[in-house]
Amino acid sequence: METTKCFCLCRPCAGIFYIAPDMRKFEDSYRHKGLRKKLIDSIKNKGISDELVLNALMNLPRHFFLDTALDNIAYEDRAFPIAEGQTISQPYTVAYQSQLLQIKPNEKVLEIGTGSMYQAMILAEMGARVFTIERQKGLFDLGKKFVLRKRYPTIKYFFGDGFEGLPTFAPFDKIIITAAAPFVPPKLIEQLKPGGCMVLPLDEEGGQRMLRIWKNEEGALKEEAFEQFSFVPMLSGKSR
Numbered sequence: 001m002e003t004t005k006c007f008c009l010c011r012p013c014a015g016i017f018y019i020a021p022d023m024r025k026f027e028d029s030y031r032h033k034g035l036r037k038k039l040i041d042s043i044k045n046k047g048i049s050d051e052l053v054l055n056a057l058m059n060l061p062r063h064f065f066l067d068t069a070l071d072n073i074a075y076e077d078r079a080f081p082i083a084e085g086q087t088i089s090q091p092y093t094v095a096y097q098s099q100l101l102q103i104k105p106n107e108k109v110l111e112i113g114t115g116s117m118y119q120a121m122i123l124a125e126m127g128a129r130v131f132t133i134e135r136q137k138g139l140f141d142l143g144k145k146f147v148l149r150k151r152y153p154t155i156k157y158f159f160g161d162g163f164e165g166l167p168t169f170a171p172f173d174k175i176i177i178t179a180a181a182p183f184v185p186p187k188l189i190e191q192l193k194p195g196g197c198m199v200l201p202l203d204e205e206g207g208q209r210m211l212r213i214w215k216n217e218e219g220a221l222k223e224e225a226f227e228q229f230s231f232v233p234m235l236s237g238k239s240r
């Protein structure tokens, strides 16, 4: 049987299993849609009300990011392991951060921690112009080959250290960090547009606190604190 390397990013198949090309189709059946609708209802019940976020979650099939073997659980509200010991975030967490960002169509958004690219594609579905950085070369290379990227040609994808941001493309209307930051990265604050905000989980004693930091027109910062979450750590430098 002719086989090809699986392009999804989940840990069981990345680089280990090979699957027949016809087994890995981007099919979004009524069953998938039904499971997704249920997931979104549960996320609504947890307090997410931004229609732009809810529509994006409905439009982007999460099972496309996972091996077909995980189809039955792809719509459970939990994180899953992907390649290189990283995770695809829990849908509620993705929705929570996306809502805090208050995205308006065409805004320029910088994401730190591309991972599976699910969050980046949700932001693109919401109409943002996304710039996303991943520090793990293995994940970055897998992401480059991810066929779903064709659906979001405006997403700009970089291999680099998120602590540095992307000075060449700054300033950004909004910035989102999807790994737990040990401190608020000063270079990212510099790259934030006046009037914009940055959403990040900050490591603190006993957990990680979601923060939103607004920069006003004069450059002054205002910090808001939200719930605690659980993310993989934001690490400095690039990893080969």
Ligand code: SAH
Binding pocket: 086, 087, 088, 089, 112, 113, 114, 115, 116, 117, 118, 119, 120, 133, 134, 135, 136, 139, 160, 161, 162, 163, 178, 179, 232, 233, 234, 235, 236, 237
């Ligand atoms: N947004 C992702 C979540 C991935 S988990 C998704 O939707 O799937 C967090 C990711 O942040 C990991 O892939 C990790 O490698 C990456 N990361 C950690 N520190 C980083 C840094 N300094 N710069 C860029 N990416 C980083």
